Amino acid sequence: MMWQDLVFMLGSGLSIVFLAPTLRDASARVPLGTSLPSMGxxxxxxxxxxxxxxxxxxxxxxxxxxxxxxxxxxxxxxGIGISLRLARMESPVLFARDLTRWIGSYRASSPGVNQYVTFDGGREQQYRQTAENAAD
Structure with a gap:
């Protein structure tokens, strides 16, 4: 066994000891933006x-x-409700459908840029609309 292996194991063990009170405290609220990246x-x-x-x-x-x-x-x-909704079986199915649609869009003959709408009016159109709204 390398000594580094022991050091990393002890560090992980300490983090578990420090996280245990958070898990036991019923009033503790840890955002998913913190817990999910740490889990990963x-x-x-x-x-x-x-x-x-x-x-x-x-x-x-x-x-x-x-x-x-x-x-x-x-x-x-x-609470546990949103966490369980993240893990339901419908989510992977929707992800697979979106992934299939996304891959299909790259295989299509038309470029993906055509799906976006451009606004050619520029700032002049925006200022004109703002002035008209102010006059009303």
Whole structure:
């Protein structure tokens, strides 16, 4: 075992110890903007450490990522309802449909720029409308 593996595992263990009170506190509210990126980082670190052969560090990062997952699920400001709505089966289906439509748009013969509408009036049109609205 490398000493670095032990250091990273202890660091992840400490983060779990420090996060436990947040999970136990019923009044704690952690925004999803904080918990979801931290969860993702924990899982990415776990995968990276595992591929480097640092199994203890990988287990510690996996545990920290799991702790952040629980915090996101239970302690988000909108409660467990919004967290469960994020994980429902409809979301991956919608994502797959959007991805298919997006890939199909690149395969189409017409360029994607045609889907946007341009406004040729410029600032003069905007000022004219503002002046007309002010006169009314």
């Amino acid at each position: 980082i924990g899982f990415v670190y776990a995968t990276t450490f595992f591929t480097l052969g640092m199994n203890f560090s990988a287990m510690g990062s996996l545990a920290a990522g799991t702790m952040w997952s629980l915090i996101a699920l239970i302690r988000s400001p909108n």
